[in-house]
Amino acid sequence: MTRSSTSPGTGPDPARGNTLAFTVPSGRRRVAPARLGPEGRRDPLLPQQIRNGILDDEGLPFVQVRLSAADAANPASRALLDTEAGTALRLHRALADTEYASLFPTILGYELDTAEPFLLYAAPRGVPTARTHVMSATDQRVLARELLLALCLLDGQGLVLRGVSPATVLWDGASVQLWGLESAAPAGRPRTPWGRAPYSSPEQRRGHGLVEARDSVWSAAQVLYQLVTGRPGPDDRAPGDLAEHRVLAETLRGAFAPLAADRPAPARLLDLLAPGAAGRVAVPAPVEGPNPQREAFEHALRLKREAPPADPGPAAERGAGEVLCPYCLETIRLDLGALFVTDSRMQYQAFDPAEITNPLRRQDVMRGAVQKCAGDPDFPDHFIPVPYLTYGRPLTVAMVGQSSAGKSHLLTQMIAEITDGGLEPYGLTAQSVNPEQHARFVRERVQPLRNGQVLGHTGSVAGRGYARFAESLLLTDARGRVRPVAFFDLGGEDLVRTDSTLRFLLGVDALVFVVDPALALPLPHLDHARERWGLEVNRDGDLAFGTVLDRLPKNGPYLDVAAAMVLGKADLLRFEAPVDRWLAEPRRAALDPERMREESRDVYGLLRQHAGQAWLRPFDTVRRCTLHVASATGGQEEHGRYPTGSKPRRVLEPLVSLLAMHGLIDVPGGVEALTVGAEPAWESVPPTDAHGPAETVGGGAE
Template structure:
C-alpha cells in the first residue's frame, strides 16, 4: 500500500462486491471536502485514465475510523442493492474501500453537476418538480435499505440538469439507531440537531422539504417548522399538504406517502408486486421490467412525474435484479426461514409447550438438566435474593459442587485452606481461631482450598468463594487455535471491569483478587494497549483462566471461564475431560476459516489460512464428547460468537448488528433477531458443519462480535483495539442460566 505523501504508486482495494483489485495510481493534492471536516479528500487516477475520489482517515483516529467504517458499509449496501438499477444515479457511487490500510479509505466516482446551493430561486418549475421527485425517491431507496442519510442540504446535493446526486453517506445511520446530534438549521430536523430519539427516514424528508423551499423561495427558512409563507408557493403544495415540514418525524409522511402526494410512481412497490405476481403464477422465466405494466408504454424515469423527455438516461429497473421482497429489516432475505424452522423443530422435540420438561437421563454424575441451571424448577417463582452468608452457613446451606478440574464433588473444608505466596508456594491458612468476622471474610476472599483429589501430578486448588456461594457456573470458550478465543475473553472481561454489566442488574467481583489481577495484567491491559496476545499454550490439566463472583438473580454465583488451547480442544484426550461437566459454551467461529467470501481471501493469504468445509475441529471434538441429556440435544446452553466480524463489516446483515451498541437491557426478541440474521448469514456463506453447535445444543444463540476491531500487524493493532458487542454472547449465557434479573430463563435461547 502506498503512503499518502507519494505522488504515485499502486493502490489496492476491495470492490463493493468484495473482490480485490490493484491499479497503478497517481494521486492529486489533498483538499478539504464539503461536509467532511478534518477528513482530506483527493482525486486518484487509476491506470492513467480512470479518475476516482478518495477520502481517508489518519492512523490512530478511532472516531474517524468508526465513522468511515459506517460510511463504507452504507455505501456498499446501496451499491449492492441498487447498483444494477436505473435509478442508481441519485447516489454518489462507491468504487471501493480498504478499512485495514495504514490510512483507511473509501473511493467514489466523481459526482457531476453543481451543488443546489447555486440554484436557489433559479430553477424552472419543471426542474423543481424533478428535483423534488428524485430527492424523495432517494430517501425512499435509502429507507428501503434501512438507512437514513442525515446530510441532505444545498451543499451536498448536486444537479446536472437531469438528475440529482446526493453526497456520500458519511453521516448515515441505520434506521432505528439512536440519533446522534448532527447538522444545522434549517437542513437538519430539530430532533436530529438535538440528537433525541431514533433515526428515521422521515428525518431526511424534513431536509428535502427545506431544500425545496430554498429552491422555490430563493432563501432558506429558519428551520423551526413550516415556513410562514409556505402557502404562497404552489410548487410546495405536496410538501405543505402532507405535513413534511412538521417538527416531529412522527407527524411527517413516509417517503411512500409523500411520493403519492407528488404523484410519483414508486418503483420499489412495482418491483415487489411483480415479483409476488411471478411467484403466484409459478413462472420461472424473466418477468417484465419492474415499473411497467402489461400493455404500457415506456416506463417513466424514476423521480419524474410524467413520461420520458429529452436528455433522459436513467432506464427502468433491470428485470434481472429485482429487490429482495424481504425488505429492509431482513437483510439476510429468505435465508432466515431455515432458522425459524430449526427453532420450531427444537421446541417440538423438547416439548417446551408441556408444563414440565422431561426427566434427566440417569447417570450424569449429579449434573442437573438445563432448566435447573438457575436452581429451581421452571414453574417455581424466583426466590428472594438472600443475604450473603458467612462461610460456615454457606457450607451448610449448599450441596457439594463439582471441582471444575477433576469433576469430583468437593465441599468447603476450613482445614484444607491455603494462600499462595508471590513465589507460587502454598502456605497453610488457619482460620480455626476466634477471628473477628471482618478479618475472617478478608482472609477467605483471597484463600484457596486444596482439592482433596489432587495428586502430585495434577495439584490444584479452588478459590474459597467458589465453594461458599451459590451454584457455580462454568463457561468454556471453544474453537481451534488462532480463532481469537483469548482475545474475546480478554475483551469480555475488560467490559466487565468497566462496569458494563451493571445496567443489566449484575454486580461482579473477582472470584480471587490475585488471579483476576494477573489476568488483567497479562491479558486485558496488553490487549487494550494494542498488543496482540500470544496463543494459549497447551496444558496437561485443564485450569480456568479467570473467575467472577456475579450477583444478579438470586444469591451470588461463581462464574469461571476456561480458555484452552485449540490443540487441546481438538484432541479427544484427558485434558478435555472437564468438558463433560461444563455448564455453558461459547463457540468462537472464525470467518477466515468458515466464510466463502472473496473479500476475505487477501486476509487468508496474509495469515496462511484456508477455508474449511468440514467446520471447526474443536467444535466437532467437543460436541462429540458432551453427553446428550435432553433428548437428542446437549443440555448445556451455548452461544456462537462470529468473531472478527469487523472483517465482514460491510455485509448488510453484519453491519446491522455490529454497527450498533448493545441495548441497556437484555431484550430476548432482539437476541432472537440477531441469532436469525447470523444463522442465515453463516448458512449462506459457509457449510452446515459450522452451525453444528446450533443444531446440537438445545438452546443456542448467535452473535456478531469483534474482539479487536482490526487485524494485527507485527504483533500490534495499528488502529488500536476497538471491541464491539463482545458481551452479547455472555449476556445470552447468563440469561439462559437464570442469572439475569427480569428474564425468563426458560425461553432464552430458543
Template sequence: MTSTLYPQPEGPGGPPPDKLTFTLPSGRRRATQVRVGREFRRDRLLPQLIRKAVLDDDGQQCVQVRLSAKDAANPAARALLDTEAGTALHLHQLLGGTEYAALFPRIVGHELDTAEPFLLYAPPRGTPVERLHVMSATDQEHFTRDLLLALHLLDGQGLVSRGVSPATVRWDGAKAQLWGLESVTRTGAPRRPWGRAPFCAPEQRRGEGLADSRDAVWSTAQVLYQLVTGRPGPADRPPPDLAEHRKLDRTLQDAFAPRAADRPTPAQALDVVAPDTARRVRLALPADESPTDQEAFDAALRRKRQHPRADRPRQGAAAEAERGNGEVLCPYCLENIRLDLTKLFVTDSRMQYKPLNLKGINNTVRRNDIMRGAVQKCVADPAFPEHFIPVPYLTYGRPLTVAMVGQSSTGKSHLLTQMIAAITDGGLEPFGLTWQSVNPEQHAKFVRERVQPLRNGKVLDHTAALGLDDFARFVESLLLTDDRGRVRPVAFFDLGGEDLVRTDAALRFLLGVDALIFVVDPALALPLPQLHHARERWGVEVNPDGDLAFGTVLDRLPKDGGCLDVPTAVVLGKADLLRFQPPVDRWLSRPAPNSLDPDAVRAESRDVYGLLRRHAGPAWLRPFETIRRCTLHIASATGSQEDRGRYPAGAGPRRVLEPLLALLAMHGLIPVPGDRDALALGETPAIEWTPPEQAGVPDSGDPMRPTERNRSE
C-alpha cells in the same frame, strides 16, 4: 461533468505517484500507482479530507475520501468513515446494475484497517445545489422526484440520511445525486445532533428521540425551498410565504411540519410527486432470500422443541455437587475438590505461601476477611504441578463453568478477554449483576497482561497450543452477585476441542461444563470474496467440514432424547471482517442492550443461522442443530483488523457480552420476560439456578462462613 471542486493531480515533473492497495466492492484486492491532487474538507466540522486521484494502471479517475493519521487515531472519525463505506457498499450491492445506482456515489474501493484509511469513489456528477441559481420547473420536478426516491431507497433498508443539504445534493441537468453518506444512521437509533439549521430537522438538531426517515423529508423540503427562493427557510416551522410557491406548497407542504410525526414518509411524499415510482423501484430490486432461511430456522426450533429437557441425573462434578457433598471442579487439574480447612494458605509480605491456622480467630468479621484472601492447596491429582485454589471459589456452591470452543487462531482469546473486560467495566449491572474477583492477584495479572495491552491496540500473542493432556485451559473466574444477594462463581475455560482425547478426565470435565461458546471464524466458514484477503494473510482456506474442535466436543457429550442439553451460544467472531455484509452490519451497529429481549435474541439467531446456512454449510451449524438450547450471535473483539501488529485506533469491542448474557439468562442469573427458554426455543421451562444451600454449602447468612463439618475438622 466533473466539478472543479476536485483539483487535477500534479502533472509531469510533479511528485512521483504513490502505491495504493485497496479492496474492490467485489472483495478482490487491487494494487496500483496513484497520482493525487490537492485536498480539502467539504465541511470544516467533519474529519474527512477529499482529493482527486488518478489510478495509473488504467487512468481511472476517482475521488479519494480519507483520514489523516491524526484524525484516524480518533475512533469517532473512523466510525464516520466506516458508516460511509458501509452505506456505499450496501447501496452498490443493492442497486448495482440498475438505473437507481446513479442516485448515489459509486464506490470504487476502500482500505479501512490501516493508519490512514480511505475510500475511493467514481467522480461525482453535476454541481452541488448550493452553486445553482436557476432551475426550470421541469428540472425541479425531476430533481424532487430523484431526491425523494433516494430517501425512499434508504428508508427501505432501514436507513436515514441526516446530511441532506445544498452541499451534499448535486444536479447534472438530468439526475440528482446524494452524497454525504457519512451522515447515514439507522432508523430508530438515538438521534445525535448533526448538521446545521435549517436543513437538519428540529429534532435532529436538538438530538432528541429516535432517528426517523421523516427527518430527511424535512431536509429535502428545505433544500427545495432554497432552490426555489434562493434563501434558506425558517429553522423550526413552515416558511411564511410557502403558499406563494404553489407547486412546492402542493407537494411538500406537510414536510415543513415541526414534528416528524406530522410529516410524510419518503414513500408518501414520493407518491405525491411521482405516483407509482415507488412500486416500479420495488419490482427492480433483487428478491429477498431471507424468507427461506427464516422458515428453515423456525423448522429447526420446532424439531428441537419436540425433545423434552433432560431429566436424568447429571454426571461428574455436577452430579457430585447436586448430591450435596460440596465438591467443585478444580480449574487447574480438573479434578473434584472441596473446602478443607486443614489445607489453607495465605501469602506473606514476600508473596510466599504459608499455612493458615484458623484456631483462635473467633471474630467472625476478621475470620471472613482472612478467608476471602486465603487459598487452598489442591492435592486431588498428585501428578499435577503444585497449585492453589482461592477459598471463595470453594464456598459459594458449584461454579458456573463456561468453556470457549474453537480451534486455534479463531480469535477465542481476544473475544474472551474483551468479554471479561466488559463484565469488569460494569456491563452486567443493567441486568442486576455485580462482580468481584475470586483471586485479586490473579485478576490483576489478567488485566495487566491481557486487557490493558488489547485496549491499547496491541495484538495479543496466540496462546500456546494445548497438549493432548491439556485439553482445557483455565483463564479467569469471577464472583457474580444478583440483586437478591445470591453469589455464583463463574469460571472461564479455553477448550482446545481438537486436542481432546478419550480420557476419563476429559469426559469428566465436559460433563461438568455448564455452558459452551462455540466461536466461528468467518474466514474458515464463509467462502465470501471479501474474506479472500484475510485468508491470504493468515494462510488458511475455507473448511466446508467445519471446525474440528466443534465436532470433537459434540461427539464427547452424551445426548438426552436426541439432543444435547447444555446451554450454548454460537458466535460469529471477527465480525468486523463482514461489518458491511448484511445481516452483520445491522447487528454490529446496534447499541448495547440494557435489558434482554427474547425476540431480539431470536431475531439475531435467525439472521446468523441464515448467513451460515447460505454460505457455510451444515457442518458449521452442527452445534445449533445438535444442542437443544442454543443462541447465535455476532461479535467482534477488536472492531477492526490489525495493521503491522497493532489496531490503528485501538481495539473497539462490539457485542462481545451478548453471548454471555444469553447463557446467564438460560441459567436463571438474568431475568427475562416470560420463560427463560424463550431465548433459544420460544417456549418450554428453563433450568433453575441451584442455590448454595442445595449445592452442599449451608446458607448461614454469610456464604464465606465454613461448613460445620469443615469447622469441626
C-alpha cells in the same frame, strides 16, 4: 493502503505514480496504479479528506475519500467512514441494476483496516447546488422530485441521511446525485446531535427522540428553499414568505413543521410534487416465500421441541460441596485445615479460622484466604480462593475453537465488559474472586488488547495440553444470590482425547463454540484475510468442536450442556447481510428471546448456506444452543497492532444467553422460549439436502 513514494499524510505529487490496493463491492481484491491529485476537505467540520484521481490501468476517473493517520486515530472518525462505506455498499447492492443507481455515488472500492483508510467512488455527477445560482422553474421541479425520490429509496432501506444540504445535493443540469452518506443512520435509533442550522431539523440538532425519515424531509425542504430564494430559511419554523413562491407553498409548507410528527413522509411529499410517483418506485424487494435456510432452522427447532427429555443416566455431577479446581482440573472441596493468607511480603502463611473469634473479622479474612489444592499430587503447588469454594458449584464456561478463531480476544473482551458493568442491565453485578489474579488479567490481557496489541494464541498450561484457566468472577443477581463463574480457553488444535480431558468436560456447564469465518465461509470478501493468515476454507467443520462434542456425556438424542455458537471476527463481514444488521444492533436493557432467536436463525442460515452443515454440528448436537455474531476487536490488525485499539461489538450476548440458560438471568416465557421457541404459525418443511440451494439468506434481511 495507499503505497506511494511520498510520506504518509502528505499530498502525493500528481506527476508520480501510486498503487492502490482495495476491495471492490463484489468482495474481490484489486491492485491498480493510480494518479492522485491535490487534497482538500468537503466540509471543514468533517474529518474526511477528498482528492480526485485516475486509475491508470483503465483511465477511470475517481474520487478518494480518506482519513489521514492522525484523523484515523480517532475512533469517531473511523466510525464515520465505516458508516459511509456500509451505506454506499448497501445502496449499490439494492440499486445497482435499477434506474435509480445514479441518484447516489457509485462506490468502486474500500480499504478500511489500515492506518489511512479510504473509499473510492466514481467521479461525481454534477456540482453542489450551493454553487448553482440560476435554475429554471422546470429544473427546480425536476431537482425537487429526484431529491425526494432519493429520500424515498433510503427510507425503503431503513436509512435516513441526516446531512442533506446544498453541499451534498449535486445537480448536472438534468438530474440529482445525493452525497453525504457518512450522515446515514438507521431509522428508529436514538438521535444524536448532528448537523448545522438550518439544514438539520430542530430535533436532530438537539439529539432528541428517534431517527426517522421526516428528519431528512426538513433538510430537503431547506435545500429547495435555498435554491429558489437564494437564502437560507429559518432554523425552527416555516419561512414567512412561502406564499410568494407557489411551488414551495403548495408542496413544502408541512415540511417545515418544527416537529417531525407534523411533517409529511418522503413518499407523501414526492406525491405532492409528482402525483403517483411514490407508487411507481420499483426497487427489487427481497424474495418472500419459502426460504430453505429458514425452514431448516425451524425444522431443527421442532425436532428439539419434540425430543424426549434426557435420561439422567449415571450421575455425572460432583458430590455435594465439590468444585472443579481451575488449575489441575481435579475435584476439591473446602478444607478448613488447608487455608492460607498472605503476609506483608506476599508469602503464604497457614491460617486457622477458628483462631478468630470475631465473626465479622473472620468473614473478612476468609474472603481473602486461599486453599492449597491437593487434588493432583503431581501438579505444581497451587492455591484456590476460598470464595470460589464457598458459594456453591461454580458455573464453568469453556471457549472452544481453532487457535485462529480469536477465542482469547473474545474471552478477554467478554470479561472486560463484565467488569465494566456490562451485565448490570440484566440484573447482575460482578466482582473478582481473587483481586490479585484479576488485576494481573487486566494488566496482561485487557489493557494491552484495548491499547491495540494483538494477543497471542491460546497456549497449554503446565503440560496439561488443552485447558487454560482464564479468570473467575462472582456474579450476584437481583435477589442477592451469588454464583462463581469460571472461564476456560480450550486450546483448539491442542485438544487431545485423554482421561483428563474427559474429566474436565464432565464438569463443564456451558460451551462457547467460536467459528472462524475465514475457515468456514468461502466468500470472496474473506480471500484477502485467508491470504494474510495462510488459511484455507475447511468444509469439514472445526475439529475442536468435534473433539469436545464427542467427549461430552450424552443421555438422550441431544447433549444437555448449555451452548452458544459465535461467528467471531464478524468485522470481516460487517458490510454483509445479515452480519451488518446484527453488529449495528444496540444492546438492549433486557433479554429479548424473540430477537435472540432471530439472530440465531440468521447466523444459522448464513453458515448453512455458505459453510455447510458440518460447521453447525454444535447446534445440531446440543439441545439448548443459540447463535451470535461478535467482533472482539472491531477491525483487523495491521503490522501486529489494531490501528486505533480494539472496539468490541456484541461480545457479551453469547454469555448473556448462557447465563439465562442457567437461571442467572430471567427469560420472559422461560428458557425454552430462548432456545427452542414455539412452533411457528406456518408449517416448516424439512430440508431436502445438506446445504440447500445458494439463495440469499433470509429471515433477518432488512
